[in-house]
Amino acid sequence: MKDTPLILVVDDTLANLEVVAEVLGDAGFEVAIATDGERAIKQASISQPDLILLDVMMPGIDGFETCRRLKTTSVTDDIPVIFMTALSDTTDKVRGFNLGAVDYVTKPFQEAELLARVTTQLKLQHLRQTLEQQVEQRTADLQKALQQVQQSQVHLVQSEKMAVLGQLVAGVAHEINNPVNFIHGNLAHVQGYTDDILSFVQLYQQHSANAAPELQKAAANLDLEFIQEDLPKTLTSMKIGTQRICEIVRSLRNFSRLDEADCKAVDIHEGINSTLLILQHRLKSTPEHPAIQVIQEYGQLPSVKCYAGSLNQVFMNILVNAIDALEELSAKRTYQENQDHPSQITIRTAAIDNQWVQIAIADNGSGIPKELQQRIFDPFFTTKPVGKGTGMGMSISHQIITEKHQGKLVCLSTPDQGTEFIIQIPTQQ
Ligand SMILES: Nc1ncnc2c1ncn2[C@@H]1O[C@H](COP(=O)(O)OP(=O)(O)O)[C@@H](O)[C@H]1O
Ligand SMILES: [Mg+2]
Known part of the structure; x- marks a missing residue:
């Protein structure tokens, strides 16, 4: 509210205008006047009075119509209107209220009553405005607080999830690593022994004509020839199997990078490849989905100083x-x-300049529909079931x-x- 409230008085009778303006002016209000409805509306939208005193009976558009129009434009619809009426007819008073008037005074005026009603309405209007501002402020505060809570929740979930997942993955990888290593390592010996035994068996076979009949019978039952052929193959496939497990374990360790909780220079491509290996099962074709082709267009990347575990988490999420x-x-x-449009994921990497690298x-x-693109980075925004x-x-x-x-x-x-x-991301932090 301005220091001196401005009151617009609308009346077609000059004598009336003068009386009201004098009373209000003496009481310290600033007064503007209008002599008909149309002018009152124009003036109200330009000078934004704090209150309007509006005569009902006027030539041209009457007070009721003036009030109706004032209430339909956003520039003036907030200004409280008090009707001035010579009518003591209740229907008219009610009609005024229905049109959005806040009060009425009857002519001829009682000076004290007029001032009391005007002052009360001004106070009410002031309170309304303050309340609205307060509500707006509170709403903004709450919204900010909510955002902060969501952000810190993201932080918490992120650090907790990464910590738990990282520990789990690193733990499992470690436990599997030892036994797999000794199986893999011993397979080399087993292969050596097998070669020796097979050579020996071959030698035996060459001289089996002189062997004891029990030995000859046992050899025939064994199907030695099949074993000789199949044993080396079995060993080879076991070796491939353990090799694959070793690779997955290495990827899991690389992915979780628990040992590298701090910033270290790493090969970004290694991180992407580990993540892809972990996701293999989702890239292969299944009865429900065709296979997904992964196209890797890797450029020359310098080693990048980063939090490798977190960065791998990003590759995984995307x-x-x-x-x-x-x-x-x-x-x-x-x-x-699906045959005509195979599912594809394309990963392109490039050094932008000395300081930055890009992974697309x-x-x-x-x-993603246009209207949702703004929201995908919001915490908890999902379109999935x-x-x-x-x-x-x-x-x-x-x-x-x-x-x-x-x-x-x-x-x-x-x-x-x-x-x-x-x-x-920058290559140096
Ligand atoms: N590659 C994408 N293609 C289509 N929609 C995506 C893609 N990536 C993200 N979105 C949209 O962004 C939303 C938020 O993703 P995200 O934060 O990972 O949560 P979530 O995967 O759990 O839904 C997804 O629900 C999806 O609607
Ligand atoms: Mg997701």
Whole structure:
């Protein structure tokens, strides 16, 4: 409210105007006047009075119509209107209230009553405005608080999830590593022994004509020839198997990087490859989904100083989302359509300059509708069914890239064509 409230008095009778203006002026109010409805509306929208005293009976548009119009424009609809009426008819008073008037005074005026009503309405209006401001302020405060709570929740979930997952993965990897290593290591010896025994058996076979009949009979029952052929093959496939386990264990350790909780220079491609290996089972074709091709267009990257475990988590989140989107789209397509449009994830890496590297992960999946693209980095935003999506992946990833690594993470997406996430991070922290 201004220091001196401005009151607009509208009346076609000059004598009336003068009386009211004098009373109000003497009481310390600023007064503006208008002599008909149209002018009153114009003036009200320009000078924004704090209150309007409005005569009912006027030539042209009457007070009721003036009030109705004032209440239909946003510039003037908040200004309290008090009707001045010579009518003592209740229906008219009620009609005024229905049109949005806050009070009425009857002519001829009692000076004290007029002032009392005007002052009361001004006070009420002031309180209303203050209240509105307070509500707005509180709402803004609450919204900010909510955002902070969500952010810290993301922090908590992220650190807790990473800690638990990292420990679990590193623990399992460690426990598997030892036994696999001794199986793998001993397989070399077993192969050596087997070669020796097989040579010996061969030698025996060459001289078996002179062997005791029991030995000859036992050899025939054994199907020695089959064993001689199959044993080396069995050993080879066991070796391939243990090799594969060793690789997965190495990837798991690389992925969790529990030993590297702090910032270290790493090979980004190694991180991406480990993550891909862990996701193999989701890239292969299943009865429900066709296979997903992964196209790796790796450029020359310098080693990058980063929190490798966290960064791998980002690759994982983005890749899992891409796989989800590809599965969603392929489920909607016919077999032939899927044959014509194979599911693809393309990973491109490049050094932007001496200080920055870029990793772009694109899929040709279902894409993200324009109106949702703003929201995918919000904590808990998910379009997936309950139990499948948490809505945390992208918000965690955003935090890891922008806050932990001072980098950038943007999303480009065209519905039904696909989505691309572009990560840019500095090579030194
Ligand atoms: N590659 C993508 N293709 C289509 N939609 C995506 C992709 N990545 C993210 N989204 C959208 O962003 C939302 C949020 O992702 P995210 O934070 O990882 O949570 P969640 O995967 O648990 O739903 C997803 O529910 C999905 O709607
Ligand atoms: Mg996700």
